[in-house]
Amino acid sequence: MNARTFDRRGFLKSSAACGAFAMGPAALRPGVERKTKRVVLVAFAGGVRTKETLGTPLNVPNLMRIAQEGVTYARARTANLGHFGATMSLLTGIAEARGIRDNTRGEDPTLFEYVRKDLGLGAADVWVSTSGGAQQANYAYSLHRDYGAAYGANTVDGDGIFNAEFRSIVDAYGRPRTFEPRESELLETMRGVIGAGVSGKALNTPKSFAQIEQYLLQELTSGTSDLRGTGASDAKALRIARNLLAVFRPTLLGVTLQDADIAHSNFNGYVEVVRRNDEKLGELWDAIKADPELAESTAIFVVPEFGRDSDLNSRRGLDHGDGSDDLRLVSAVCWGPDFRRGVEVLEEVRTIDVCSSICHVLGADARYAAGRRLPKLLA
Amino acid sequence: MAHRVPSTARCPAAGGFFVAGTSQASAPVDAHRLRSIYLDLVGRPPFRSERDRWLAADFRDLVDELIASDAFWSNWLDEQLYYFLLVDNFRPTTDSIVSMPSDLRSRKVGVREALHRIALSSAFERRNPGPDTYVTVVMEQLLGATVQKRPRELEIGKRIYDGARGNFLGQTGSSQADIVRFAIEDRQALRHFLGREYERLLRSEPTTRDLSGWVRALEDDRLAYASLVRGWILSPAYGERLASTRSISNRAFVRMLFVDLTDALPDAGDERRLQIALDGLADAGPLRSVIARLLIDSGKVALPERDAIADPTQWVRELFERFLGRSPSEEELTTFVSAFHDPACKPATVVYAIVSHPEYQTW
Structure with missing residues (x-):
């Protein structure tokens, strides 16, 4: 096996040379039983250069650990579509222009919809944990006529809900009382007759609705609300991802980060965010590995939506608009029971290939995606 | 006045x-x-x-x-700030923004000047850091432009942002303020x-x-x-x-729930926190339901005692008209009144059934 040791010198040296050296054919053969039953996709977004991740191993010891046991794509090409559009393209496999502050759903199906529809999954089986507030709730599903809300993911923005301020409201109002069985029955009877029981194509069924209601009440009193400081939104998104894995054991879990964008005006803050996110990523990965069932069935993909400029701006920060390779090329790291181990793939891929790859691994068809499957991924 | x-x-x-x-x-x-x-x-x-x-x-x-009311212009401002995603920590708090509803109502300023103030606020700059993001958002949000189709204009705008002279939207300028002004003055x-x-x-x-x-x-x-x-x-x-129905926004839902149940708006801080929490969910339904239950069970909602409801049919009818803006159908009325007569049903159960239903979340 052509496993590579991941250190800074080795990484940068190999990144400079373009070519594939990873071993052997990787296509999954028909009839081969896959071990992967779950996928976690971490959009390490907010604009993160390889220079500050795999190029500086001390910043990301946990990502290095994952890379050493998985497959690394050192040249994943991105499109500079703004954070929202570029992250959306990871999920849809289509790089289309979207407004930076667009607060609307996309037209193209997301991988969540492909997986839910093709695998016949419920809403509680597919989740997205976000860090970016209202706009990122749009990642859950598209407006595509064949997909949409009925196949969407449940999205939870940790920083919006699980914060001390919101918990203070819960504390002030007190926890709601529990309904007696007969009262619950009457409640459902009354709800069922309103508008002749028509409720449209909702994301959740009554069952998953109730599960999530209960989960929210529990999470509100957990320690997630206490995370603070630089990168707290991202840290919460990763913490909640870990909790969602434990509670719902979803088939597909997306995590979208964004705090790294502090880099526009604060390079050191940006590095701090990268380090904190790596720490939380390590906790997430360790939680997966510590759970025998998850360890044998869960794959993880980590990829930024794009990088950042090569040079510091006048505020000693890093923007994202110079068109350089630091901006356009990022590193994607994949680990899972069906993947190769310790492999670095140098041929150029695209970040939009992640969507098709995840769908393929889980047995779904990203039929409208423009990306292809990542090469040399499967063992 | x-x-x-x-x-x-x-x-x-x-x-x-x-x-x-x-x-x-x-x-x-x-x-x-x-x-x-x-x-x-x-x-x-x-x-x-x-x-x-x-x-x-x-x-x-x-x-x-x-x-002609302050409430109209306050709502207008909130809608604009939400459009620009100037919410939560990015909501502008300067005097020029805080006084805007009053200035608009008293006709000191028009909507164009109001938009100009918003785009010039430091909150707008913090929300859209760096030349690429800033100029892109100005072009997209103020002009409705697809920036990818106007790369040259974007590049010129970015240079002007950094202090160089350039011609943007037909005018010559050399600052961030010029970019905003040219966009606001543009007919588009x-x-x-x-x-x-x-x-x-x-x-x-x-x-x-x-x-x-x-x-x-x-x-x-x-x-x-x-x-x-x-x-x-x-x-x-x-x-x-x-004749149309649409899902209600999270902000409007929070305000609606409090007004319907308590006949008063929520405290501004609570309103903001609840909206932000709801905005973080693709399906806000479960959390809306949690909030409705929190409020109903908090003791802050003046619900009548069961025995004080002399005419349950009339009471249910009034609840439908108040909360859903329509009269109940015969089937709805019969089912609700029948449920109400069950000893396990409380007035709070009836109210909760309506305000946690998807129809309540449309308008």
Whole structure:
């Protein structure tokens, strides 16, 4: 096996040379039983250069650990579509222009919809944990006529809900009382007759609705609300991802980060965010590995939506608009029971290939995606 | 003091679109129309006293009073800030923004100047850091432009942002402020603004001809926006909007829930926190349900004792009209009243059944 040791010198040296050296054919053969039953996709977004991740191993010891046991794509090409559009393209496999502050759903199906529809999954089986507030709730599903809300993911923005301020409201109002069985029955009877029981194509069924209601009440009193400081939104998104894995054991879990964008005006803050996110990523990965069932069935993909400029701006920060390779090329790291181990793939891929790859691994068809499957991924 | 909105006849520059407004103007105010117009114009349902005052009254008088209120302009500002995603920590708190509803109501400033203030705020700059993001957002949000189709303009804008001289949108400048000013002064900004405002209030796209007329009206009279809104609401198009339903925004939901259950708006801080929490969910339904239960069970909602409800049929009917803006069907009424007579059913159970139903979350 052509496993590579991941250190800074080795990484940068190999990144400079373009070519594939990873071993052997990787296509999954028909009839081969896959071990992967779950996928976690971490959009390490907010604009993160390889220079500050795999190029500086001390910043990301946990990502290095994952890379050493998985497959690394050192040249994943991105499109500079703004954070929202570029992250959306990871999920849809289509790089289309979207407004930076667009607060609307996309037209193209997301991988969540492909997986839910093709695998016949419920809403509680597919989740997205976000860090970016209202706009990122749009990642859950598209407006595509064949997909949409009925196949969407449940999205939870940790920083919006699980914060001390919101918990203070819960504390002030007190926890709601529990309904007696007969009262619950009457409640459902009354709800069922309103508008002749028509409720449209909702994301959740009554069952998953109730599960999530209960989960929210529990999470509100957990320690997630206490995370603070630089990168707290991202840290919460990763913490909640870990909790969602434990509670719902979803088939597909997306995590979208964004705090790294502090880099526009604060390079050191940006590095701090990268380090904190790596720490939380390590906790997430360790939680997966510590759970025998998850360890044998869960794959993880980590990829930024794009990088950042090569040079510091006048505020000693890093923007994202110079068109350089630091901006356009990022590193994607994949680990899972069906993947190769310790492999670095140098041929150029695209970040939009992640969507098709995840769908393929889980047995779904990203039929409208423009990306292809990542090469040399499967063992 | 509230300023009277100019009547349609005083705004000839807007063209003939006001003339068609009579059909909406002549219809009396019913429960559905009352709830809808309050939610559309001031972002909340009517308080109990307002309901008592306006039911069966003249719709035109109601529209005029609402458009001339502080609440209308406060709601307008909140809608604009949300459009620019200037929420939570990015919400501007400077005097020029805080005083904006009052300045707009008293006609010290027009909507174009108000948008200019928003885009010049430090919150806008913090929200959109760096030249690439800043210029892109100005072009996208103020002009409705697809930046990817105008790469040259973006590059020039970025250089101007950094202090170099350049020609952006047909004007020469060398600062961030110039970028915003040129965009605000561009005719396309008014076109984009009025198009999205019409869509927000009427739920349909305006015709090109109408849009051009409204742009001219606002160019001729910088304070004409209120008259334009009045014309839209009194036009037959608003009748079509009333026949449509749409999911309610999280902000409006929070305000609606508190007004419906407590006859008062939530504390501004609570409103903001609840909205932000709800915004983080693709399906806010479960959390909306949690919030409704928190509120109902908190003791802050004045619900009658079960024995104090002498006529359950009438009580249920009133709840439907208040919360859903319509009378219950026979089936609904029979089912609810029957459930109410079960000893396990509390008044809170009935109220919760309505406010946690998807229909309550539309308007």
